[in-house]
Amino acid sequence: MIAWMSWTMPTAIFFAVIAAILLAMTVYEVVSPCTERKGFLPIATTRGDRLFIGLLTSAYIHLMFLGLSEVSLWLALGISVVWLCILLRWG
Amino acid sequence: MNKIPDNRAWWLVLPVFILVAFSALIPLMTVVNYSVQDIFGPNSAYFVGTDWFREVLQNENLQASLGRQFVFSAAVLLIEIPLGIGVALMMPTSGRRGSLCLILLAIPLLIPWNVVGTIWQIFGRGDIGLFGWALNEIGINYNYTGNTGDAWATVLLMDVWHWTPLVALLCYSGLRAIPEAFYQAAEIDRASRWAIFRYIQLPRLKSVLVIAVLLRFMDSFMIYTEPFVLTGGGPGSSTTFLSQTLTTMAIGQFDIGRAAAFSLVYFLIVLLVSWLFFTAITHLDKEK
Amino acid sequence: MKMNKRKGFGISIYIVFVLLPIYWLLIMSFKTNQEILGALTLWPQNFTLANYAVIFTDPSWYNGYINSMIYVSMNVVITLLVALPAAYAFSRYKFVGDKHLFFWLLSNRMAPPAVFLLPFFQLYSSIGLFDTHIAVALAHCLFNVPLAVWILEGFISGVPREYDEMAYIDGYSFPKFFIKIFIPMIRSGIGVTAFFAFMFSWVELLLARTLTSVEAQPIGAIMTRTVGASGIDWGVLAAAGVLTIVPGLLVIWFVRNHVATGFALGRV
């Protein structure tokens, strides 16, 4: 039934991680709702906003690495994770 | 109006969520799966990792069509938004003539996109089309299929013809929503026509313009059918926009894997631009 | 008064600009291919209805219109059915993830359709909906529902919440209030939304074509048969094109007042 979706292990892991993050954030939000605040980003953001911004920028970081260099993507992944943490904490 | 915090509202959103998730998430996941493989058919795929992304990002043709795409979208917005506002301002405010104008204006919006392309393809031809024929008659050497400039002009003109009514319609209804008192106040304050536009109409049109600009950006950035029917992307690759390259790749060549990677990059670009725009607008509203 | 004359002139010019290409399509549909390809004529020299006759006498032609209208209507109905409660929720309540959900919905309009065609085809085939009207209707919801939610949310926000509360106080249950009181109140908004849903579903071709083969084939796909290895049948193509405009005209006729006045309450 789902053979046509052409699943591969890396993409499965990718989606699982995303789903896990979303789930965790939702649970977190329900348990302790957050209010908007302003960090180093130019706009006031909620936790969810920061996550979204973080994921979007991470995607761009990966694309940047792919497009401009031949460096291993693990580095991009590392940078993205660090960036995501910074953003969630101080953004 | 303050919104009531109530997570039970999710039940109301659930149908939309399920419907859209079904139609969007499953295909999206599939596309992501495709994007790391070279797909030739069911069960005949070859894992390529991020090769496609790398290729797409480094491909000069694609960069060129991305560039064209931005130029096109910018041109479309620059022409259609002011023109749409202008048309809305000129429309009769009420009565039968107002309705008639509205209906006539809306016609282009309701024509299937392939027909729009066909209409302009014919209309612009020098031999059987009124527009091309008339231009040639008055001594302008016009050939949209041979001359890059003409091709651009025609594609833009077609898009303006097709979509300006949407902007005009939105603005028209936005203008109708301005209470008469504002015009009266302006008249009392001795405001000039321009001042009325600048300080009353334009600020009050902002929210419709947000819709108009977002819709026009998203749709123009993904325009495919109309220019494809009109010029096929030619002459050469002068009017080949992103979506056409993509469509050729996806349903012409059935080069699914590469097209998937391409479309994800594409999607990210639209997502970013739209998000920036959306955020800028919504946060401007809040700003003190 | 001078101003008005100038305005009238300006709008007339613009309407001529809008109508000229359509006029050209219209007169082409009354010409023979011979005349179309021959000398350029401003109106049909040999007026013929033969092109229309081709369409109206051949079920495989006119069924295309019927198919399109069926799935478009289904789409409008589904879109409204699911978008109304959602728009209400977005307008009235704050809930976990509301803004993100909203943007996510909107982002579905941004996905380039071409690549999603094959997954779409696979998806609908795998649940046995290939070549059915409902498949196209559901697929079009992808871009119509977000827009509908957006537009309706604006309209609903324009209705003071006191109306809802008063109804609850009077003893209305939510569904009853929604159907009996609320929907009639925002009918202009519904009209406008229906117009947009109709519009975007009616003009879309890529998805509709991919998800159908025979039974639910849209007119847009059937029209391509005028292009063949022995040339294009311009006259029939033009006639078919003209006929695609007609349903839209009817729809805009019915919602014209809503579009003019309806928005006044709405998102704007």
Place this chain on the structure above:
Amino acid sequence: MFRNNQSPRALMLSAAISVAGLGAAMPALADQYSDAAKKWVDSEFETSTLTEEQKLKEMAWFTQAAKSMRGMQINVVSETIATHEYESSVLAKAFTDITGIKVTHNLIQEGDVIEKLQTQMQSGRNIYDAFINDSDLIGTHFRYGKVVPISDMMEGDGKDFTLPTLDLDDFIGLDFTTAPDGKLYQLPDQQFANVYWFRADWFEREDLKKKFKEIYGYELGVPVNWSAYEDIAKFFSEDVKTIDGKRVYGHMDYGKKDPSLGWRFTDAWFSMAGAGDKGLPNGLPVDEWGIRVEECHPVGSSVTRGGAVNGPAAVYATQKYVDWLNEYAPAEAKGMTFSESGPVPAQGNVAQQIFWYTAFTSSMTKKGLPVVNEDGTPKWRMAPSPHGPYWEEGMKLGYQDVGAWTFMKSTPKERRLAAWLYAQFTVSKTVSMKKTLVGLTPIRESDINSDAMTEAAPMLGGLVEFYRSPARVQWSPTGTNVPDYPKLAQLWWQYISQAASGESTPQEALDGLAKAQDNIMMRLERANVMETCGPKLNEERDAQYWLDQPGAPKPKLDNEKPKGQTVPYKELLKKWEAES
């Protein structure tokens, strides 16, 4: 998915038939199906190479064979040409009446047919129960293994459903649908060729003949080589300019960026110029696509890999296409697609066209057209296409498209077999004569040689003569060298359009094309998805190495414009007649 909508009445009837069959000595009782068969044979299929009795017998076979499938509904699809329109509106109905199988014969644009076919191949899900698609895909079909070979079907599950009087040997296009493995993959349904087209009336005019001789030094006639074609094009576009007060052109073509621009090239353009190797129906080891095969494995299309896509001959051919389009064709031509440009010569201002499809024959013989005489005979004629300087005897000279029935493995067996019945019906001798007269796309030797065709010949501008001559074998579709037609064909129009618009030189465009083609073949090799004869690319090596080898790719000629050569049309006709 399989729906059996057998109506109660049909059930009863079939029961009655079987009872009758058991009990009576009578061959068949009159029933609704034989009535229908009789009615159709008498009214619609009167003209045929078969006798009345043979026809009825053939129809009775269909009724009988379809018995178990009555009430079934099947969908088949094809592009839009007169032949298929006839099938869709007449034959499908006749078939339904005679067999009780409901057929919907859908007509869509050719590109869409390929897209649907591709979708079915990519997804493994049934969209149509049978496709009529060009035999150009033969190389694709036999490699991917997603198509049911007809020959297998005829011996396997389709044995009981194969028409005894199908007479495969009578088909003229079987070569095109037979793969290197010797199997027949598709059943021809219609075919047309592209040939040289010219205004015989103008070519006969003394004043023009004289003027031409004066300027170019030889007789105005059917051009044998491209030099002559070019001279004649120049003659009409620049020297004559107007005939009877009307602007005329010596050339017609099309150049819009559109998939059909690719057909223009992949169909035969390079082979006409002489870019490939000798061999019929297709050049070997290098075909007109410029793809080299070694033992059925494609090994490359760049010159550096032994291919000829960007070889001097191909560059020359492309250059000529661009030059002529720019210099001698009407200005609009550049913006036209195949379908738009096709009817243009019928308007009466084009003197000749090097690349003209016989599919336009019927639309160019309509009364009242500027290119048709009062008595209904055409003012134009078709003739063999001229060849380019690289061309050698023994190479193909033009394109012949065979629209052929294709059955996918992903189609459920029942449905496939029902469609197989319908397919045979559309090419059966009972109907094929009539179909040929309607659509002018002959597939059977017997039809071509029939009296009916002889009778029609004067009206058809040489079509009959062409098909009756043995020369027609020089016209063939894309061969088996092309491993994945849909993926590769899409590249052509995109690269050619760059050359057509002047955005890049022909050499640059073809270099890009060759590279892109090799790239796709490389991916096919890497993914190893082809059951047989998958690509195995050669290592790149110096181009000169390959140019030095005999055959394609051929090195650049010093003189690409030899003296023009023409031949009077009448002589040509005689030659054809003599050979046949």
Place this chain on the structure above:
Amino acid sequence: MSLTLENVSHVVDGVPYIADANITFEAGSFNVLLGRTLAGKTSLMRLMAGLDKPTEGRVLVDGRDVTRESVQRRNISMIYQQFINYPNLTVWENIASPLRLAKMPESEITRRVQETAAMLQIEPLLKRYPLELSGGQQQRTAMARALVKDASLILFDEPLVNLDYKLREELRAELRELFRARNCIAVYATTEANEALALGGVTTLLHEGRIIQSGPVMSVYREPVNVTAAELFSEPPINLIPGRVTDTDVTFDNYAHHPLTRELQSLSPADYQFGIRPSHISLVPQNEDDLELAMTVELGEISGSETFMHVNNEHFHMVLQLMGVHEYHTDTPIKIYLPISKLFVFDVDGALVHAPSQRAGE
């Protein structure tokens, strides 16, 4: 029934709308919530109605906890400041709708609608649609709908504020009549002190989300618990003068000295705020110990039957409410007299120390 709010707080996004409200409304009582705009009147009513759920605390009906009970299940009515009627139903159907929802027999519905419409004088309008009516008629329709169903709790959220002055007066009078015979809790929110006075009943003063005083209207009026209450419940606003009481005399704002007479004698030496209602100041001395102040006229405002005179000197600004029409021009010097017996005394924190007593015979 009785309605009790027990330690009710309502916080939205960290902003407290209602803080620790404790109050009980008795059956058959007419209650007025008086407070400025944004004082929390609407929030409190919404909590009472069950439209909002309190962040903390409980809502009890006859001692039963209904905090989590849905609005539909409570028997209440509400009338809004905006004229809220179902725009797509006729006036008749509007009024009938709560009854229909209660599945009342048709004859009963007809009877009640007729009756209520007659009561509110909107019988001729029953076939019209709300948007075709004038504001007053729309609000009457809304009231009819609220009254028709015999709710045990009826909430009025500034229902008259958008109406004409005169219309307001009339409807107010009618309301008093209507509620006289009913055995339900009526709660009426207003920003206007005069309206609270005119309506009578029990008055509850609300300020910045807190209930500061509650009781029968006259007792609240006459004995405001603090300055805020006094300011709220006075229109024009009560005049306030700071003053210092010593053993011997009192000094008003370091300026006017006055011996300690009458009620002032009981004050212990300290700083106070003295309040006097505008209507108690007069232009002629009425008692010999009236505090006499020399002022200049700033502005005289004449209402129909009264004159509001704004006067000032370098220390005070005061408003006088005088019966009848008095015409004074700006900048006229004038003497005003403050009867000591009418002074309210508050301590520096604003709490009431002393309120003037009423004359005997009340």
Place this chain on the structure above:
Amino acid sequence: MAEIQLKSLAHSYSKHPSGPEDYAIRQISHTWHKGGAYALLGPSGCGKSTMLNIISGLLAPSEGEVLFDDVRVNELSPKERNIAQVFQFPVIYDSMTVFQNLAFPLRNAGMAKDRIETKVNEVAEILELEAVLHRKARNLTADEKQKVSMGRGLVRDDVSAILFDEPLTVIDPQLKWKLRRKLKQIHEQFNITMVYVTHDQLEASTFADKIAVMYDGQIVQFGTPRELFERPNHTFVGYFIGSPGMNLVAVERCEEGVRFNGMTVKLGAGLQSLLEQSTSSNLKLGIRPEFIQLTTTPSDDTFECDVTDIEDLGTYKIVSLTLGNQSIKARVDEDHAVAPGKIHAGFPRQWLKLYVDEFLIEEQTE
């Protein structure tokens, strides 16, 4: 500054009015003098806003003329009439700051920058808007917005007139006091012709030197607040002015004067003769609640009544009485003790007014 004259002004919103009921304004001739502060008082729907819009030029009257300083201005736009108007609901240019809003009419008139600056600051000070002067107008509270809206009218000191259309509707009661005072001050300061439309008698009489009371498309009385109160010219004025309004009792003629419920009210000779000139039977006696004297002891000119209700409004009380079958309201001081039961009411002759066909008839004395 200008004198504004209305000549037989009438206006109907329908194109083809079929009768008097189609008219929002019926035949008004009236003069607003230079520099006066006027109020136009009436219930909603009486045509007062219509009249204001006709004066300002936003609306063209169906009939009659508008004259500014004796010049017909019917055809002139508001701009040309040079008039300022403040609307009921705040109209602000929400994309501008408060400063820009206030400066807008001046800029449009092409005033020099520094003068604009001074003028705006002046007005901002008067209206106490200095604190928000550089905020975006969009973010103000409703009453701040209305102050801005008013400020735009006040900032122009060269105008022919300033028209106010119920400007204080959206303002909090506590603030209304202040703003009314402000307006009054401003008028005294600048002496511009001002017309103030309201349905609130307090606002009207506070603001205006003279009040025009409009009723049903007509001006029924034009006078000072005192006149309106003490000598209402029309029963409507009596009813509308004062809180509660005038007690009106339908009466019939009798020999000595008029009679109701078997009780006779004697009229003076002058009045009696005036009454005899009319044949109408629509006679009403009116007396303001304030002027009714309540005593516990009967006397010659008192009538015995039943007290049905006592409303204590803090500063005063309203006593509802029944006299025969007439219900009458009396207003008494807060210290005046009234007990339920019987009471005696006196109607001082000088405050007793007689209305024939709703209009006052009076002896021409003094």
